[in-house]
Structures are given as structure tokens and as C-alpha cells.
Amino acid sequence: xxxxxxxxxxxxxxxxxxxxxxxxxxxxxxxxxxxxxxxxxxxxxxxxxxxxxxxxxxxxxxxxxxxxxxxxxxxxxxxxxxxxxxxxxxxxxxxxxxxxxxxxxxxxxxxxxxxxxxxxxxxxxxxxxxxxxxxxxxxxxxxxxxxxxxxxxxxxxxxxxxxxxxxxxxxxxxxxxxxxxxxxxxxxxxxxxxxxxxxxxxxxxxxxxxxxxxxxxxxxxxxxxxxxxxxxxxxxxxxxxxxxxxxxxxxxxxxxxxxxxxxxxxxxxxxxxxxxxxxxxxxxxxxxxxxxxxxxxxxxxxxxxxxxxxxxxxxxxxxxxxxxxxxxxxxxxxxxxxxxxxxxxxxxxxxxxxxxxxxxxxxxxxxxxxxxxxxxxxxxxxxxxxxxxxxxxxxxxxxxxxxxxxxxxxxxxxxxxxxxxxxxxxxxxxxxxxxxxxxxxxxxxxxxxxxxxxxxxxxxxxxxxxxxxxxxxxxxxxxxxxxxxxxxxxxxxxxxxxxxxxxxxxxxxxxxxxxxxxxxxxxxxxxxxxxxxxxxxxxxxxxxxxxxxxxxxxxxxxxxxxxxxxxx
Amino acid sequence: xxxxxxxxxxxxxxxxxxxxxxxxxxxxxxxxxxxxxxxxxxxxxxxxxxxxxxxxxxxxxxxxxxxxxxxxxxxxxxxxxxxxxxxxxxxxxxxxxxxxxxxxxxxxxxxxxxxxxxxxxxxxxxxxxxxxxxxxxxxxxxxxxxxxxxxxxxxxxxxxxxxxxxxxxxxxxxxxxxxxxxxxxxxxxxxxxxxxxxxxxxxxxxxxxxxxxxxxxxxxxxxxxxxxxxxxxxxxxxxxxxxxxxxxxxxxxxxxxxxxxxxxxxxxxxxxxxxxxx
Numbered sequence: 001x002x003x004x005x006x007x008x009x010x011x012x013x014x015x016x017x018x019x020x021x022x023x024x025x026x027x028x029x030x031x032x033x034x035x036x037x038x039x040x041x042x043x044x045x046x047x048x049x050x051x052x053x054x055x056x057x058x059x060x061x062x063x064x065x066x067x068x069x070x071x072x073x074x075x076x077x078x079x080x081x082x083x084x085x086x087x088x089x090x091x092x093x094x095x096x097x098x099x100x101x102x103x104x105x106x107x108x109x110x111x112x113x114x115x116x117x118x119x120x121x122x123x124x125x126x127x128x129x130x131x132x133x134x135x136x137x138x139x140x141x142x143x144x145x146x147x148x149x150x151x152x153x154x155x156x157x158x159x160x161x162x163x164x165x166x167x168x169x170x171x172x173x174x175x176x177x178x179x180x181x182x183x184x185x186x187x188x189x190x191x192x193x194x195x196x197x198x199x200x201x202x203x204x205x206x207x208x209x210x211x212x213x214x215x216x217x218x219x220x221x222x223x224x225x226x227x228x229x230x231x232x233x234x235x236x237x238x239x240x241x242x243x244x245x246x247x248x249x250x251x252x253x254x255x256x257x258x259x260x261x262x263x264x265x266x267x268x269x270x271x272x273x274x275x276x277x278x279x280x281x282x283x284x285x286x287x288x289x290x291x292x293x294x295x296x297x298x299x300x301x302x303x304x305x306x307x308x309x310x311x312x313x314x315x316x317x318x319x320x321x322x323x324x325x326x327x328x329x330x331x332x333x334x335x336x337x338x339x340x341x342x343x344x345x346x347x348x349x350x351x352x353x354x355x356x357x358x359x360x361x362x363x364x365x366x367x368x369x370x371x372x373x374x375x376x377x378x379x380x381x382x383x384x385x386x387x388x389x390x391x392x393x394x395x396x397x398x399x400x401x402x403x404x405x406x407x408x409x410x411x412x413x414x415x416x417x418x419x420x421x422x423x424x425x426x427x428x429x430x431x432x433x434x435x436x437x438x439x440x441x442x443x444x445x446x447x448x449x450x451x452x453x454x455x456x457x458x459x460x461x462x463x464x465x466x467x468x469x470x471x472x473x474x475x476x477x478x479x480x481x482x483x484x485x486x487x488x489x490x491x492x493x494x495x496x497x498x499x500x501x502x503x504x505x506x507x508x509x510x511x512x513x514x515x516x517x518x519x520x521x522x523x524x525x526x527x528x529x530x531x532x533x534x535x536x537x538x539x540x541x542x543x544x545x546x547x548x549x550x551x552x553x554x555x556x557x558x559x560x561x562x563x564x565x566x567x568x
Numbered sequence: 569x570x571x572x573x574x575x576x577x578x579x580x581x582x583x584x585x586x587x588x589x590x591x592x593x594x595x596x597x598x599x600x601x602x603x604x605x606x607x608x609x610x611x612x613x614x615x616x617x618x619x620x621x622x623x624x625x626x627x628x629x630x631x632x633x634x635x636x637x638x639x640x641x642x643x644x645x646x647x648x649x650x651x652x653x654x655x656x657x658x659x660x661x662x663x664x665x666x667x668x669x670x671x672x673x674x675x676x677x678x679x680x681x682x683x684x685x686x687x688x689x690x691x692x693x694x695x696x697x698x699x700x701x702x703x704x705x706x707x708x709x710x711x712x713x714x715x716x717x718x719x720x721x722x723x724x725x726x727x728x729x730x731x732x733x734x735x736x737x738x739x740x741x742x743x744x745x746x747x748x749x750x751x752x753x754x755x756x757x758x759x760x761x762x763x764x765x766x767x768x769x770x771x772x773x774x775x776x777x778x779x780x781x782x783x784x785x786x787x788x789x790x791x792x793x794x795x796x797x798x799x800x801x802x803x804x805x806x807x808x809x810x811x812x813x814x815x816x817x818x819x820x821x822x823x824x825x826x827x828x829x830x831x832x833x834x835x836x837x838x839x840x841x842x843x844x845x846x
Contacts, residue, residue, distance in 0.1 A: 197591065197592065198711075203637065204639050263590060263595075267587060267588075267640070268639075275587075425711060425712075425725070426592070426710075426725050426727055426770070427725070428592045428596065428769050428770045428771055430593065430596075431593030431594070431596030431599070431771045431774075432595060453824055453825035453828055454770075454774075454775070454825055456821055457775065457822060458774075460821060461596070461774060462599075466818070477824065477828055477831060477839070478831055478836060479830075479831055479836060479839035479840040479842075479843050480824070480827070
């Protein structure tokens with residue numbers, strides 16, 4: 001009931017424009033309902049509103065700055081227009097978002113934001129809605145503002161807002177601000193893990209911020225929560241509005257004893273401080289938990305995966321069950337690898353349920369989903385297949401490794417570890433990664449990035465032979481060069497070579513090779529060279545590593561410019 | 569001095585509160601110690617000591633305490649004081665090597681005063697105390713850090729809100745780059761007998777193999793009475809039977825990682841020196 005009410009409250013606007021364009025699908029029920037309303041009701045009144053001066057100036061300023069930035073080639077310009085517009089008119093986000101006919105959906109959490117919002121967008125598109133998104137990675141307020149401003153017209157209103165719904169992925173640290181500005185119809189929390197401790201702080205402080213978000217959230221919003229993650233499931237306890245949970249109910253996925261030492265990020269029950277116990281654990285702290293002291297227990301999920309079977313590396317067959325009274329099970333084939341993507345798909349299906357999207361468009365949308373930038377994306381290069389699997393925190397990295405190595409297959413891998421601020425300056429998390437599960441299965445391993453040596457040490461201490469690793473740092477070590485040259489300052493050039501060789505062999509490097517082995521291009525070449533034609537090279541980068549590899553592929557003419565990517 | 573059949577040496581490491589204090593990749597320190605022991609024919613047994621477990625000072629050869637979240641630090645602080653306190657004191661006074669990182673370091677000083685809430689009582693091993701001023705006046709100390717130690721350098725990453733001030737405690741080293749104990753007096757960490765407290769993680773030991781070996785040496789010396797020397801000359805004199813203690817390992821990768829970090833902080837001569845240690 002709540003859902004419908006909130007739908008009708010939205011200003012129905014610009015229906016004739018939407019008519020002109022023709023909707024892709026007219027079959028879904030909620031769409032029809034609102035269209036009828038639009039035809040019979042107030043559409044004419046709201047169609048042309050007057051100029052909204054503040055918003056108008058903000059939009060103009062933002063778009064001008066955005067255009068300028070792109071013309072001058074400053075990065076992707078993915079949030080600068082929004083930032084400028086916000087500076088001019090701080091309420092711009094609230095103002096523009098209120099014009100969306102179908103409101104907005106927000107997705108937040110540590111891992112899976114981009115894929116989940118991609119899944120949701122695919123389902124919504126399939127149901128005939130016009131879906132707007134903020135660009136992947138631009139998930140702070142500026143990026144959200146940008147997504148709206150770039151679709152606004154100079155008179156301060158959105159264009160083509162009929163049948164429009166926005167799906168925003170929002171950084172977990174700014175969700176409170178975002179939810180305050182745009183009261184979302186559906187708010188999805190995927191999970192909470194440790195991530196970038198130097199930026200977000202400890203897991204508890206993120207959880208506290210989320211709780212504040214819930215406290216101020218309108219009860220008209222619907223919460224979609226991961227039942228298996230105690231940190232997110234707990235958010236539903238105090239919320240007055242509707243809460244939908246998703247989770248996995250397949251006991252075959254229980255972690256084996258060997259992997260149970262995985263780091264747990266939410267250990268204790270927030271109500272009594274006692275440690276949780278698990279009847280089933282899938283990964284990290286995700287599973288069927290209960291508190292033996294106060295009885296706090298995992299909520300029964302509304303959408304649950306009862307059976308998960310991997311047909312292939314990236315074809316997962318999932319049986320999804322819904323309903324308490326009238327139990328319905330549907331099968332869906334997911335085009336992405338990994339248990340974490342099952343959670344993402346479940347989150348999206350639950351969000352689609354919350355929005356009253358039928359099952360048919362949801363399943364079609366998910367099954368035809370094209371992986372987002374770096375989330376299993378596939379690129380053909382010199383006869384090899386490149387798969388990009390972003391891993392930005394220990395849980396993400398562990399799940400990527402588990403997906404790659406669970407079948408005992410041997411793989412060719414290129415890992416890129418950077419410590420720029422977008423990755424988190426602190427790389428100590430790599431020691432929480434179970435690199436041990438990869439050792440023995442890695443066929444060839446190339447390590448790159450500003451912290452390639454830290455990663456090499458991680459693999460070394462996991463038992464990987466040092467000579468099996470090829471390390472390609474971004475730049476040469478000056479001290480190493482100096483050390484090779486210092487002994488021979490007074491010696492002639494001819495002798496110089498010998499001395500350099502001797503010094504190099506003392507440290508274990510051949511200078512000739514060394515000089516060319518730097519930077520991301522060299523790393524990619526090395527990894528491709530070591531991968532036989534016809535096989536797959538798995539690239540596991542941190543966030544900025546992914547950007548670098550994308551830029552490099554782009555330079556080689558292999559991928560489109562990412563900000564010109566999908567329609568959005 | 570010669571041992572006939574070198575018995576398989578064993579060291580027992582007590583890992584304090586592995587479930588609560590594991591925030592900053594502390595597993596790396598344990599993995600490093602274990603592997604560096606293993607390569608010398610020493611078996612390192614790791615025993616987890618959680619809340620409620622007693623600590624018998626003569627059962628362990630080396631102890632490690634990591635850092636954790638504030639909420640989880642409280643029950644740990646209570647347990648450390650009430651359950652393990654006496655055992656830990658006895659061990660420390662008996663020269664057991666102890667490495668305490670971040671939160672563990674704070675808990676070994678007199679007290680930790682959070683920005684809000686009550687003081688957390690520490691064990692008082694180090695004559696030092698920690699104050700979290702909170703707010704904008706004292707932002708968190710976050711970033712790469714390098715300090716001088718024992719004629720060389722140590723590198724790591726620090727991320728702490730609390731500022732630690734030393735009383736009579738001796739610092740672990742002088743800050744070359746970074747914040748250190750309190751971002752004011754250029755000291756980092758604290759030392760009391762063989763107990764080392766530091767804010768450096770990252771993890772600390774993988775990139776600082778000399779420090780890892782130092783701890784192993786201390787443990788061997790205390791438990792097995794072995795005078796382990798890490799000099800090359802020493803190992804050559806033991807012709808047929810290599811010293812079961814610390815023979816040099818191939819640490820080029822470790823030192824290169826160490827030097828890379830130093831170089832990024834602009835400490836070029838220290839970086840050259842570090843590379844020459846190999």
C-alpha cells in the first residue's frame with residue numbers, strides 16, 4: 001500500500017513527451033497504473049512549470065563548468081558539473097530529484113554497489129522505465145548532483161522526466177546526506193566490511209552512521225537489507241517503514257573448516273555485546289547467525305536463494321524463492337561469477353519487488369546484464385581473453401580468489417595494488433587476504449602497482465616461489481640504480497658495464513631488463529606474453545589500478561571511453 | 569657449545585585477542601614470524617589467547633598483540649588487566665619478547681583517554697599514556713611512517729587518533745617521516761626490556777625483516793639460550809652444522825619493498841642503506 005501512495009504523490013509530468021518516444025514495454029502493471037493516472041489527471045498542469053531561478057543558474061553554471069572541464073581534458077568530468085551546481089544552489093539535488101516521476105533507488109554498502117545498481121537498472125529498463133544513474137565511482141554527493149544536472153534544462157527542470165527513475169549508487173560514508181536530500185523510494189544496503197580504514201574509519205563507525213541514516217529516513221521508503229550480514233540486517237530493527245530482506249538458504253555453500261579463520265568484521269551482537277554464533281557461514285561474517293545470549297537472530301529473508309549451482313566460470317544457476325504463504329521458486333541464470341554476485345542479484349531482485357516490478361522483466365534484465373566496468377568485464381586482446389575483477393578490500397579479494405581457484409583450475413593472473421587515496425592509503429589489508437588458496441594454482445603471476453612489492457611479499461609469505469612472480473613496479477627504484485652505478489664512477493665505460501652487472505647480480509637484477517619493466521603497459525604486456533593464446537588472463541586490480549588498466553586498454557583501442565559508456 | 573643432533577627447535581607464540589584485535593592486517597606479522605622461523609628449521613606454534621584465557625608466563629616464548637576497534641578494545645582492556653595482567657607482567661619482567669601494535673601498544677601504557685567516554689586502564693608496562701583529543705584540533709595520524717631503529721630504519725603505516733606521550737619510557741625510534749607517537753616530539757613507539765610497542769602496521773614485520781629476526785633472536789636466546797647472531801661470518805665458522813639459529817635468508821624482496829617506501833618518503837640515503845643490508 002505504501003508503495004502506491006508514494007507513487008501517486010510524485011508529480012506526474014511530461015507524459016506527452018514520454019508518449020512520443022514510446023515505451024519499450026507496456027506490460028508491467030505499475031507502469032500502466034500511473035500512465036492512466038497521467039492521462040486522466042494532472043499531467044497538463046505540471047508539464048510546463050516556470051523557471052526556477054536558483055536551479056536554473058545552478059544548472060547553467062554546472063553544465064558550463066562540466067563542458068569546460070571535458071574540453072580541457074581534466075579527467076572524466078564525472079562530478080565537477082554537479083559540484084559547481086551545488087556550490088551555486090545547495091538544494092539542487094533535492095529540487096531536481098523531486099521531479100523524477102518514479103522517484104529514486106539508492107544502493108549503498110561496502111561491496112557490490114555498482115553491480116547491484118546495474119542489476120536494478122537492467123530490471124527497471126526491462127520493465128519500460130527510463131533509468132538514470134550516476135556514473136560508477138562518482139558516488140559522492142557531487143556525482144549524484146552531476147547525474148541530475150547533466151539531465152536538467154537551463155530553466156532549472158529535468159528534461160524527459162516522464163517514466164524516469166534514478167538508481168544511485170552511494171558511497172557508504174555519504175549515504176546520510178544523500179538520503180536526506182533525496183528521500184529514496186527504496187534504499188538498499190548490500191553489506192558492511194572493513195574497507196579503507198584510513199578513510200572510512202572502523203566498521204563500527206560506518207554502522208553507526210548508517211543507523212543515523214535509518215533514524216531520519218521517511219517511513220515511506222522501503223529498506224532492502226542483507227539478512228545474512230548482521231551489520232546490515234540490524235538496521236531493520238528500528239525502522240518504522242517496510243523492510244525486505246534477502247539472503248542465501250543453500251547449506252551446500254557452508255564454508256569449510258579450513259576457511260573459517262577468515263577475518264570477521266562484525267563479530268558481536270549490538271544489543272548485548274555477545275559473540276554471534278553461526279549455523280552456516282558463507283564468507284567473512286555472512287551467514288546464518290544467532291546470538292546465544294539475547295536471542296537476536298538472522299531475519300527470515302523475503303527473497304532467498306535456495307540452490308546455487310555454477311554451470312561454468314561465469315554462469316550461475318540460482319533458484320530464488322519468495323513468499324511465506326504462497327511459496328514460489330524461479331530459476332535464474334546469472335552471467336557473472338562468484339557468490340558475491342549472487343548477493344548482488346538477490347539485492348536487485350528484492351529492490352525490484354519493492355518497486356512492484358514484475359518477475360519477468362527482472363529476470364530478463366538480470367540474465368542479459370552486461371557486467372559493469374571491471375566487474376567481470378571481458379576484453380579480447382591479442383588472442384587472449386582478459387577478465388577484469390575489481391578487488392578493493394580483503395573480503396572482495398578473497399571472494400575473487402575463491403571464485404578463481406575453487407575448481408582447482410590453474411590461472412594466469414595479473415594483480416595491481418595501488419595505494420592512492422581512492423584505493424585507501426593503507427594496504428595492510430592484503431595480509432587479511434587468503435593468498436594461500438591461490439598458491440599452487442597460479443600458473444603465471446604478474447604484480448604491478450605502487451604497492452606491487454607489498455603484494456609480492458604477501459604471496460611470498462603465502463608460500464609462492466619468488467621466481468614465479470614477475471614484479472613490475474610503476475617506476476624504478478632510484479637507490480637500486482645508484483647502487484649499481486656508484487662503485488664504477490672512476491672506472492672507464494667498458495669496465496662500467498661489468499661493475500654494473502656485478503652490482504646488479506648482487507641485488508639480483510639484470511639492469512637491461514629492469515629498465516623496460518616499469519609501468520602498467522609493461523605489466524600488461526608481460527602478463528599477456530605469459531598467457532598462451534586462447535587462454536584467459538585474470539586481472540585483479542584495486543580501484544585506481546582498474547582505471548589505469550582501462551586507460552591502457554583504451555589507448556590500445558580496445559575499450560570505449562568509460563564515461564561515454566552505456567546509455568545510462 | 570656444539571650440539572650433536574640439532575633437536576627440532578620450537579617456539580611458542582601467544583597471539584593475544586586475535587578475534588578482537590585484528591584490524592590492520594596483523595596476520596602478516598604472525599605469518600612473517602612463522603615463515604622466517606620455518607626457514608631456519610624452527611617450528612613456530614601459534615596459540616590464540618582470547619578473552620577469559622589465562623596467560624601462564626612460562627608457556628610462551630613470544631607474544632603478539634594487535635590493534636582493534638574502539639568498541640572491541642574495551643572488553644579486551646578489562647580482560648588484559650583482570651585476567652592476563654599478572655602473567656603478562658611476569659613474562660615481560662622475565663624478558664619475554666612482546667610486540668604490541670597500535671591498540672595493543674596503547675593498552676600496555678598507563679591509560680587510554682578516548683574523545684568521549686571513560687578512561688581505559690592499561691597495564692602500565694610502558695610509562696606512557698594516550699589521549700584522544702578528538703575533533704578538528706587533532707586529526708587522526710594517518711600515513712606512511714619511517715623511523716630510525718638500531719642503526720637502520722623501520723617502515724610502516726600508522727593510523728591512530730590517540731596521541732601517546734612518553735614519561736620515562738624509551739622510544740622505539742626517532743621519526744624520520746610521519747607522525748609517530750603524538751606528532752609533536754618525533755618519537756615513535758616505546759620499549760621496555762624486550763617489550764616493543766609501536767603504531768606501525770602495514771604489516772610491520774614483512775617489510776622489516778631485521779626487526780622480525782630481532783624478535784626471533786630474543787625468543788631463542790631467552791628460551792633455548794642460543795646466542796643467535798645474524799652476521800655472515802658467524803655462520804661460516806659452523807662449517808658442517810649450520811647454526812640452527814638465524815642464518816641469513818634471501819630478503820631481497822623485503823628490502824626492496826622497504827627501500828621503495830623510504831624512497832617514496834624522500835629518504836634516499838636511507839633507501840640506499842636499506843638495499844645494502846641484503
